[in-house]
Amino acid sequence: MAGIHSLDKRLFPLKDIPSIIAVFKSQMEGPKEPDLALLSIVVGGIENTMTSGRPSLSTAISTQKTAETEIVITEQNPSFFPIEFDIVEALYERFVAIVKGSVDLTPYVNQKYAVRELVKKVSDVIWNSLTRSYYKDRAHLQSLYSYLTGNKLDCFGVAFAVVAAFQVLGYSDVHLALSEDHAWVVFGEHGSETAEVTWHGKGNEDKRGQPIGAGVASKSWLYVNGCPVICNRFTEVAALVSSINPSLSATSESVEVSLLQQQLLWLMYDNGYILRYPMAIGNLGDLEEINPTPGRSPCSILFQEGIISSRKYYHNMHVYPYTYQGGYFYRHYMYKEAFESWANASDVIRQYNYSRDDEEIYKELMEIANELIPHAMKVASSSNNGSLLRDPECFAHLLRFYDGLCGWEEGSQTPVLHIGWAKPLVNTISKFDAEVRSQVAILPDVSEKVSPPPVTPPSEANNNEIPPPVKTGGGGGEAPHPGIVALTAACGERILNREFL
């Protein structure tokens, strides 16, 4: 068990955040690759103990020892982290025993890389050792600590456990693949094989063992058009750090666990392990918004970095970087900026076909369209003397947002929009004066197959007039007045002609 014995016992019992950072640093520095099982047990143990509301092992022990004194080490006392080395070692060895005891490698001894049959077998070992029925969406079910002490894992946790099991078995080719709402594994000599190893969503038959090809081909957001985060061991550590869940209840969070996650994410950031992991950057942005670290980039920069990462490494196929940013602007009453972020999110989703696997992003976009935008419009109409409602760029952002949803629906088996969307949509659009709406020109799609008509530059004479917008559906050809905002003809067609059932 290289991992546990490469661990410096002197760091234990882990008594504070710096000692946990030290454990992660020692694992990151090598010489061996970081031990996923070990790190997941350590952070899982801390998270579960610090958010369970029950006295922790070390708290219980310390209370007994000092029974005669009045000092009780409270659960949230930051100077006590509830993890003893013996506990970590025992759980680690239990994981190794389960994995090595359940998987017969003799048929594969002369194969350096994993094969699908073996991936399915390891997934079955984890799958069949889970508690029969439990609430799968509960918090704190993502770590090996949860698996080893309660036989419970969430969707992400099963995929992570499979990858950690392959590390225990000595395979270096099996890695975690992450979309924005699902996880699977890649494997094989070139990491080009894929396999489902966990379930997704509610009431869906799991596809464990199958490649993810059909999901990608169906153009559903769930498989991010074949642009998932493909992890290496370091990004897998970043994923376990990013999946730390500090929540104590639906309305409160453990300050210590949040601080631990925030400092571990900065360690991942500084090592470059989340450069290609937009959601982890977004997670760090959320933590920094609540509790800014002096001397570090402000959260607004982090949200922008998450967007840049998605554009640079994932062909702008991820939606969440824009909803992280839009949520930040919204919470800071920067509604025009929020509308632009959400329009950019919509430009991503329009590339997909909506399918029943996409509920999570459907709910996210529905909340933006039917709750957040209407609330922003209401607040905006009575602030800055309603200037937002007279801003053509604002109007154009909203049209682009709604248009993306229409584009998402086009070509999909399942409709997206219904009358419940139409009322807030019409209500929002009608808050903009006709004079403002007229400043939004609908121009030929540059992406249209037919070449757009030649654009005649406006003559000097009429430069200060606002020419009437070009009819929808392209054509016209007048260049837009510099002061007005151009939208594509397809956008106009979709929004203006959409029949809401």
Ligand SMILES: CC1(C)CN=C(N2CCN(c3ncnc4sc(C(F)(F)C(F)(F)F)cc34)CC2)S1
């Ligand atoms: C802008 C938001 C609504 C705020 N939080 C969001 N999160 C929170 C964190 N989050 C994540 N943060 C880091 N890594 C991952 S991997 C992953 C997943 F692929 F779906 C998995 F593995 F199936 F759960 C999810 C996820 C999911 C998205 S999106």
